[in-house]
Amino acid sequence: xxxxxxxxxxxxxxxxxxxxxxxxxxxxxxxxxxxxxxxxxxxxxxxxxxxxxxxxxxxxxxxxxxxxxxxxxx
Numbered sequence: 182x183x184x185x186x187x188x189x190x191x192x193x194x195x196x197x198x199x200x201x202x203x204x205x206x207x208x209x210x211x212x213x214x215x216x217x218x219x220x221x222x223x224x225x226x227x228x229x230x231x232x233x234x235x236x237x238x239x240x241x242x243x244x245x246x247x248x249x250x251x252x253x254x255x
Contacts, residue, residue, distance in 0.1 A: 195243075195250060196228060196239070199239070199242050199243060199246060199248060203246060208246070210224045213242065217241050217245050227242070236252065
């Protein structure tokens with residue numbers, strides 16, 4: 182099943198924002214991996230524009246960064 186490209190674009194906006202917040206807070210990928218329990222290569226993949234993360238991962242990383250994600254429609 183092909184994913185909706187609009188949803189992918191919205192996910193990528195969130196990923197970009199989370200990456201920006203991590204950078205502003207001086208949180209490295211290694212530290213983010215430690216805080217979330219997600220291994221560092223998966224964090225790197227998460228921040229890559231080629232991969233769409235799942236909602237659980239978005240929420241987990243956002244929580245560690247103290248960033249709230251409002252899910253309007255799934």
